[in-house]
Every structure is written in C-alpha cells, then in structure tokens.
Amino acid sequence: MAEHAAQSTHAENTRSNQGGVHAQDDKGQPALDQSAEINASVTATGSGPNAAAYNQAREAHRRDVKRLDDTIAAGLNEHSTSYGEAWPNAAAWLRAGKTKLVALTHTHDAAARAKALGKADKLAMFGFDTAIPADSGYAETDLNDKTNIYCAKPTWGGFRMGGSPSVIAIIQASTYDLNGLKGLIVHEVQHDADHHPGSQMGSYQTEFRAYWIQQAMAHHKATSGSADPNLTTQDGTKLTGFDNRRQQAIFKHLWDCGSYDYVKDLWKDAALRQQLLAQKTPTGTNMVNSPMIDDVFLALNKGQSADAVIAAARKLTVEDLKALGSSQMRGEWEALINKRFSGPTRMRVLGALGMEPGAAGVQWGLIEQIYEQLQSSKANETKLNALIGQLTQADRAILQRAEMKSEWKGLVEKRFEGAARAQMLKALGLDQ
Numbered sequence: 537m538a539e540h541a542a543q544s545t546h547a548e549n550t551r552s553n554q555g556g557v558h559a560q561d562d563k564g565q566p567a568l569d570q571s572a573e574i575n576a577s578v579t580a581t582g583s584g585p586n587a588a589a590y591n592q593a594r595e596a597h598r599r600d601v602k603r604l605d606d607t608i609a610a611g612l613n614e615h616s617t618s619y620g621e622a623w624p625n626a627a628a629w630l631r632a633g634k635t636k637l638v639a640l641t642h643t644h645d646a647a648a649r650a651k652a653l654g655k656a657d658k659l660a661m662f663g664f665d666t667a668i669p670a671d672s673g674y675a676e677t678d679l680n681d682k683t684n685i686y687c688a689k690p691t692w693g694g695f696r697m698g699g700s701p702s703v704i705a706i707i708q709a710s711t712y713d714l715n716g717l718k719g720l721i722v723h724e725v726q727h728d729a730d731h732h733p734g735s736q737m738g739s740y741q742t743e744f745r746a747y748w749i750q751q752a753m754a755h756h757k758a759t760s761g762s763a764d765p766n767l768t769t770q771d772g773t774k775l776t777g778f779d780n781r782r783q784q785a786i787f788k789h790l791w792d793c794g795s796y797d798y799v800k801d802l803w804k805d806a807a808l809r810q811q812l813l814a815q816k817t818p819t820g821t822n823m824v825n826s827p828m829i830d831d832v833f834l835a836l837n838k839g840q841s842a843d844a845v846i847a848a849a850r851k852l853t854v855e856d857l858k859a860l861g862s863s864q865m866r867g868e869w870e871a872l873i874n875k876r877f878s879g880p881t882r883m884r885v886l887g888a889l890g891m892e893p894g895a896a897g898v899q900w901g902l903i904e905q906i907y908e909q910l911q912s913s914k915a916n917e918t919k920l921n922a923l924i925g926q927l928t929q930a931d932r933a934i935l936q937r938a939e940m941k942s943e944w945k946g947l948v949e950k951r952f953e954g955a956a957r958a959q960m961l962k963a964l965g966l967d968q
C-alpha cells in the first residue's frame with residue numbers, strides 16, 4: 537500500500553459542480569480477461585455473504601478500467617476536441633507511463649468500509665494499487681484490509697498524487713460522459729506536466745492552469761475587464777480585484793467546493809492575494825501536456841548539456857513548437873533557459889525550441905568556438921581570425937542581435953587593445 541500522507545494531492549470536485557456527469561449506457565458486458573488478474577490474494581468471484589454485491593462492484597470496475605483504457609487509446613489521435621493538443625498529448629503522456637493511471641470504483645460496501653477505516657465522510661474505492669488496464673479486486677469480507685483501497689470524498693471526480701511515479705486516479709470512469717472524462721484527464725495530467733512547486737501558491741496555480749485547459753469555465757469570458765465586481769463566494773466573501781470572469785469563476789469554484797481551502801489562506805494574505813490576482817490568465821511550461829516538451833524540460837532541469845537539451849528538442853512536433861512560442865509558455869521557457877545558458881549557447885537552445893527565428897542554418901559550433909576564444913584569457917588572434925573567416929552571412933546576422941552584440945563587443949574590448957581591437961571589432965562586424 538502506498539504511503540500517501542506526505543504527498544501532495546490535487547482532487548477535483550467535478551461531480552457536484554460541473555454538471556459533467558451523466559449515467560452511462562452500457563452496451564453489453566465488457567470482456568472479462570481473467571489473465572489480467574494480478575492481485576493474487578483476491579479472488580475474482582465473491583464467496584462471502586454479499587457475494588452478489590461484491591461481484592457487481594468487480595464488474596463495475598472492469599467497465600471503469602475498460603472505459604479509461606479505450607478512451608486513452610482513441611485519444612492518441614483526437615486532435616480536434618475542445619481541449620486542442622492537450623487531450624491527445626494527455627493520452628500520449630499516460631501511454632508513455634510518465635504517470636501511473638488507476639481506475640477507482642466504489643466497493644460494494646463503500647460507506648461502511650470507509651467508516652471502518654476511520655474515514656466516515658468518505659467512500660471506499662478500489663483499484664488504487666493497480667495501473668490500468670489490469671483488473672483487480674479487494675478483500676471481500678475484511679473491511680479493515682487497505683490493500684488496493686482508497687477512501688475519497690463522494691464529490692471527487694479524480695485526483696493526482698505526487699510521487700515516483702506520480703498517480704492519477706479517475707473515479708467511476710464509466711459514469712462520466714465522454715467529453716467530461718477527457719477533460720478530467722486533461723486536468724489531472726496538467727498537474728503532472730507543470731512541475732508545480734508544493735507551496736500554497738503553487739497549488740493554486742496548478743489548479744488555475746488545470747481548470748483553464750479543462751475548459752471547465754470556458755463559458756465565462758476571459759477578456760480583460762470582464763470580471764463581475766459584485767460576485768461573491770457562497771460564504772459571502774466579495775471577489776473583488778479580478779481581471780476577467782473566467783479567472784474569477786475558477787477561484788470561486790476552488791473557494792466554494794471545499795477541496796482547496798488553501799485558497800482562503802492565500803486570499804487573507806495581502807501580498808499573496810495581489811500575486812494571485814495578477815495572474816490574469818495561466819502561464820506554464822507545458823500547458824499542452826506534451827510528453828516531448830516534458831523531456832526537454834527534464835533535460836534542462838536535470839542540468840544536462842545544451843546538446844542533450846537540443847537532442848530532446850529535435851523530437852518536438854510542429855504543435856509543440858507552436859505551443860512553446862505562445863504567450864502562455866514562451867516567457868516561462870525563456871526564464872528557464874536564461875538560468876542555464878548564456879551567450880551563443882543560449883541562442884542555439886532557443887533556436888532548437890523555435891524561439892529564435894534566425895537560428896536555422898547558423899553554424900553554432902563555429903560561433904561557440906569564437907565565443908570561447910574571446911572568453912579565454914589567452915585569446916589567440918591568429919586562431920580567431922581563421923575562425924572568423926569561416927562565418928557566413930547568416931552567422932554574422934546573429935552577431936548583430938542586440939543581446940549578442942553588446943556582450944561580444946565587451947569581450948573583444950576586454951581582450952584586445954589599440955589596432956588589434958579595432959581590427960577584431962571590424963572582422964566581427966561589431967564596429968558600427
């Protein structure tokens with residue numbers, strides 16, 4: 537049984553608040569695959585006094601597992617839902633095993649079992665220890681056996697729990713309408729994809745992003761100035777200071793539903809409240825749930841070389857590159873890259889991420905060699921001139937960029953004096 541207490545959990549109150557839950561028509565019985573049974577301590581068929589009810593719960597679970605598995609398999613190629621690339625990417629994320637995905641289903645004695653486990657306000661669900669598509673069960677007659685059990689509030693639709701790997705749980709997947717289920721998965725994967733800090737502000741920001749891309753409040757305007765100055769929470773707190781109605785609606789939902797009470801602490805703190813209000817629309821490093829963008833992020837954050845970062849960046853799709861250049865993501869990536877790289881290496885990495893339009897066709901290896909020579913206390917004029925002679929027009933255009941020009945000029949002036957300095961500045965085109 538996994539240890540949960542110390543890990544951050546983001547649970548979604550989707551059942552009571554978003555109206556996205558409809559009874560599901562089951563078209564026939566799902567195929568039962570007994571070979572998928574991995575929980576050997578649990579028999580597939582009930583034998584206790586409530587065997588029929590237990591068997592029903594097991595069947596419901598098989599439907600939940602199959603629903604999730606089928607939805608994700610189809611999702612890999614679904615590029616035109618309202619979630620954009622965030623949906624096929626979420627499916628690819630889960631297929632790549634970046635997160636463990638589990639299906640939770642109410643036990644036949646959900647309320648009594650939760651009570652027996654000391655969680656009277658929750659319901660007992662099973663499937664928590666078993667990644668889909670494997671089937672699993674639970675101790676039929678022992679209400680105190682926690683194997684494969686998780687107790688969640690009745691209103692939760694799903695949650696994400698940090699760890700290695702992290703876990704995404706979707707509750708009663710078969711009871712969702714298909715579009716609602718996709719949105720919930722998009723939401724939960726975002727909690728993983730954004731690598732948010734564990735602070736209260738980090739928790740708020742990840743919910744803000746996740747609800748935004750889940751399109752949960754998409755019927756509310758996101759245009760600046762559209763916030764309702766008279767909107768209050770259910771407990772009468774006036775939600776003033778917001779920019780747009782969608783930003784405000786997400787905050788109100790977090791406040792009212794009871795699963796995100798830290799937003800009340802943030803609101804009480806004047807400085808944090810200002811910070812929260814200033815985030816008018818979400819920004820993040822991976823607002824599209826892309827596993828390829830995640831690989832570049834991990835290479836950057838694990839301190840890997842520019843070459844390794846660029847190798848990961850070569851796997852980015854056109855859609856990934858488009859997302860990286862968007863107003864939601866570009867600033868965050870520039871900040872990440874600036875922390876790691878400078879000079880031409882920085883520009884080369886930006887180029888690989890499509891953020892430096894002049895970078896294609898540039899001889900970055902050559903430029904970096906010249907840069908290293910200039911930085912060296914033993915800058916060699918003869919060697920430099922030989923290297924500079926190989927620069928093409930595209931290379932020289934890069935040196936004319938403001939962020940390159942002033943730094944390179946400074947390096948030349950530090951290393952050379954008099955006629956040598958003038959000659960070197962001229963050779964590099966830095967003399968104008």
Ligand SMILES: [Zn+2]
Nearest residue numbers: 546548743746
């Ligand atoms: Zn969430």
